[in-house]
Amino acid sequence: MTQIETLPVTSRELRQETGKDEELGPLLRALREGRNLQGREAQYTIEDGCILYGQRVCIPKKYQKNILDELHTGHLGMVKMKALARSFVYWKDIDKDIEDAVRNCVDCARHKTDPAKAKVHYWEYPSMPWERIHIDFAGPIFEHMFLLIVDAHSKWLEVYPMKLTTTKKTIECLRDSFARFGLPRILVSDNGSQFTSHELQRFMQSNGIKHKTSAPFKPSSNGQAERYVATLKQSLRTMQKYKGSIQQKLSTFLLQYRKAPNATTTHSPAMLFLKREIRTRIDLLLPELKSRVQDRIRKGVFEFRDRKFDIGDKVAVRIYRAANSKWKFGKIVNKDGVLHYTIEVQGTLVRRHVDQIRPVGDHVQENDFIPNVHRRFSATDIRESNQNLQHAETAENPSSQVPNEEQGSSSTSAVPSTDVPTHDSPPSDVQLDSSQMQSPPVPASPRQVPRLSGRIRRPPKRLDL
Secondary structure: OOOHHHOOOOHHHHHHHHOOOOOHHHHHHHHHHOOOOOHHHHHEEEEOOEEEEOOEEEOOHHHHHHHHHHHOOOOOOHHHHHHHHHHHEEOOOHHHHHHHHHHOOHHHHHHOOOOOOOOOOOOOOOOOOOOEEEEEEEEEEOOEEEEEEEEOOOOOEEEEEEOOOOHHHHHHHHHHHHHHHOOOOEEEEOOOHHHHOHHHHHHHHHOOOEEEEOOOOOHHHHHHHHHHHHHHHHHHHHHHHOOOOHHHHHHHHHHHHHHOOOOOOOOOHHHHHHOOOOOOHHHHHOOOHHHHHHHHHHHHHOOOHHHOOOOOOEEEEEOOOOOOOOEEEEEEEEEOOOOEEEEEEOOEEEEEEHHHEEEOOOOOOOOOOOOOOOOOOOHHHHHHHHHHHHHHHHHOOHHHOOOOHHHOOOOOOOOOOOOOOOOOOOHHHOOOOHHHOOOOOOOOOOOOOOOOOOOOOOOOOOOOO
């Protein structure tokens, strides 16, 4: 009872008031008469005219307000007030009265600390890239500000360095990004003046983008962008001693960041955003497995065993610019790829596909001449060759070919005279002398010279009825 005497309300006052109290009076008489109390009332005792509940003094209703003020003197808060009361005083619903007293205290409400942080509410993970993006400004770093755009699905990062962080410049950067990747559904930002301006709001509405902002002075609500602001600052400051402009350092950071796997998604931003891995210098360390795999795939689909050539093999090559020859012979000098080879044909290098090459024996000899299509001829040579080709067109008519008597067994083609009725008798019955020839004889194999364009004019093949 010595502790209670230090309070403004003393034990003598409590002793006088306990018998008069509506709740404690009947209990006090029952304890003095020695009645058999049950339940909770069995824990009450009497000491010096005061009722004790365990070791706690029961306070009459008259002094409960005074005791609450005394407990709240130091504004210790609700928890400490309850702890102090549980050591000294007791009345029915004392905890509720303490809570009401603290909540209704103006000084406590004005200077109370922040409440406990709520459980982190994570943004819903988007189902596709560029569905929801987060934007924020970082800087100044090296006298530059940076606009960051983060894709919530793939963690793909776009950074735009700028000198002025105006609304107009912000819209230009967003328009450039939207032109490459399309319009997002949701754009999240803080409450910066560039993001809450009427001009940007009108830009969002005109493009059908829902604009969400975080609570003021609560940057963690836009934590997706805030995290990458810290990452960008740390990386650029670390590369301060590197040579190059700020744009080169930024490009180096973005290339490595987009290549590295993300801790949350376990995939690189490039793989989730572009559906492929981007190639960097680190890929040079890997062996070239792709070409070997492609070779195996080709061999599994196509069978090239019969048309695989080695350097030095004798082959027949398809020729397209020779008049009287379809195939020429040469040697393989280089293998350009799986299906392409370089062949030397009479001092000329040609490149052919395997479909244009046939294997031949080693003793096959080449007797025909392959014209050099890369040679340049004068205009005089071209006119002479064209005249010869015109005579050759007439000589190609099969009905007018006759043997030349002066060459014995060899035959040459000549143009018959117009006086000879060639249609009255078969060509084999016509015998003509050299005196009956009005047109000059034409050589059997006229020299075919390419024109200026490089093409060769061939005599037409006429139908002999």
